[in-house]
Amino acid sequence: MNSRPDKKIPVCQPFLNGREVEYATDALQTGWISSSGKYVTEFEAAFAKYCGVHHGVSVCNGTVAIHLALAALGIGKGDEVIIPDFTMIATAAAVVYTGATPVFVDADAATWNMDVKQIEAGVTSRTKAIMPVSIFGNPCDMDAIDALARKHHLFVIEDAAESHGAEYKGKKTGALADITAFSFFANKNLTTGEGGMVVTDDKELAGRCRYFKNLCFPLTGARNYIHEDIGFNYRMSNLHAAIGLAQVEKADEYRAMRMRNAKLYKENLNSVAGIIFPQDTAGALNVHWMNAIQLDPESFGKDRDQLMSHLHSFGIETRLLFAGMHRQPCLKKVGCDCSGAYPVTDRLTENGLYLPSASSLTEQDIRYVCERIKEASRG
Numbered sequence: 015m016n017s018r019p020d021k022k023i024p025v026c027q028p029f030l031n032g033r034e035v036e037y038a039t040d041a042l043q044t045g046w047i048s049s050s051g052k053y054v055t056e057f058e059a060a061f062a063k064y065c066g067v068h069h070g071v072s073v074c075n076g077t078v079a080i081h082l083a084l085a086a087l088g089i090g091k092g093d094e095v096i097i098p099d100f101t102m103i104a105t106a107a108a109v110v111y112t113g114a115t116p117v118f119v120d121a122d123a124a125t126w127n128m129d130v131k132q133i134e135a136g137v138t139s140r141t142k143a144i145m146p147v148s149i150f151g152n153p154c155d156m157d158a159i160d161a162l163a164r165k166h167h168l169f170v171i172e173d174a175a176e177s178h179g180a181e182y183k184g185k186k187t188g189a190l191a192d193i194t195a196f197s198f199f200a201n202k203n204l205t206t207g208e209g210g211m212v213v214t215d216d217k218e219l220a221g222r223c224r225y226f227k228n229l230c231f232p233l234t235g236a237r238n239y240i241h242e243d244i245g246f247n248y249r250m251s252n253l254h255a256a257i258g259l260a261q262v263e264k265a266d267e268y269r270a271m272r273m274r275n276a277k278l279y280k281e282n283l284n285s286v287a288g289i290i291f292p293q294d295t296a297g298a299l300n301v302h303w304m305n306a307i308q309l310d311p312e313s314f315g316k317d318r319d320q321l322m323s324h325l326h327s328f329g330i331e332t333r334l335l336f337a338g339m340h341r342q343p344c345l346k347k348v349g350c351d352c353s354g355a356y357p358v359t360d361r362l363t364e365n366g367l368y369l370p371s372a373s374s375l376t377e378q379d380i381r382y383v384c385e386r387i388k389e390a391s392r393g
């Protein structure tokens with residue numbers, strides 16, 4: 015057996031292979047460590063350009079990026095926002111922060127993204143926006159979502175926390191919605207450690223984001239410490255932005271590494287019975303933030319928990335997939351309707367796991383993980 019007990023393979027660690035240290039050191043040495051400083055402006059401009067839009071407004075994490083986008087669009091108490099049931103809690107929490115109510119749509123069995131065929135059933139007179147999430151780096155069927163949004167006069171806010179550089183019909187995430195929220199958490203394809211950004215082509219909306227993210231200090235004119243609105247302190251520091259700028263400079267290279275990981279996993283595991291990969295959305299370029307699989311325990315011969323503990327015994331770290339929003343006690347507590355059936359999400363929650371997915375994985379690492387998976391299915 016090809017055992018490497020000394021070798022640990024973490025599920026995902028950051029990859030900082032460009033000028034991150036140089037830029038962050040410069041920020042430290044020049045004393046520009048708060049939210050003023052050239053790296054904030056340069057990072058915002060560079061990331062917006064990478065997405066193919068005009069405006070980027072940096073913030074301190076991806077959760078508040080979603081909240082900021084919602085607040086800048088005026089979404090609040092009494093409103094409803096349609097979100098996927100299969101997502102990370104931040105998507106729903108950000109809606110709750112505004113006083114609005116998230117309404118859940120089950121996942122599509124093939125792509126694991128929000129099932130666009132089920133969105134319209136969730137639209138009511140209170141619905142203000144649809145919030146697609148490009149799960150694990152795979153963009154949603156944005157043409158279908160756009161058509162629904164136009165028909166019902168809704169905003170589209172993309173939660174692209176997981177899909178930097180992904181594309182749909184030749185356009186990148188960031189350029190596919192009225193406004194898009196990104197996360198730069200340490201495990202993301204592009205990272206600043208903690209961080210986020212909203213991007214949009216709408217100048218006025220970007221201005222409102224800038225206004226709200228800085229406690230509603232007026233954007234122009236003298237500071238008299240009079241505030242017309244309640245805002246938030248969601249500013250990103252120049253130190254974080256320095257890391258971000260270096261990451262954007264390497265964005266295509268980092269994207270290619272994640273996509274190569276996915277290709278290797280598929281090549282090595284495609285013939286294993288009982289392993290199901292999500293399918294790429296038609297017309298999309300999936301950037302494979304995470305390599306997630308769903309098990310069919312009967313044909314695989316083991317259940318998900320057995321496979322995870324087998325991999326753990328070889329130093330291979332894995333993670334459970336998200337638990338659906340309808341299962342969240344916190345959302346029940348705040349009055350969300352969690353009574354519906356979400357069978358696809360439930361299957362993913364119960365049978366799914368993430369495999370190691372860092373940009374820095376070697377081909378040998380991936381083959382090693384796949385061999386351990388194959389032997390678990392045989393044994």
Ligand SMILES: Cc1ncc(COP(=O)(O)O)c(C=O)c1O
Nearest residue numbers: 075076077102104105175197199
């Ligand atoms: C889909 C989704 N939305 C939002 C977030 C929140 O981002 P952050 O952790 O930067 O607040 C994440 C983070 O992992 C995410 O996966």
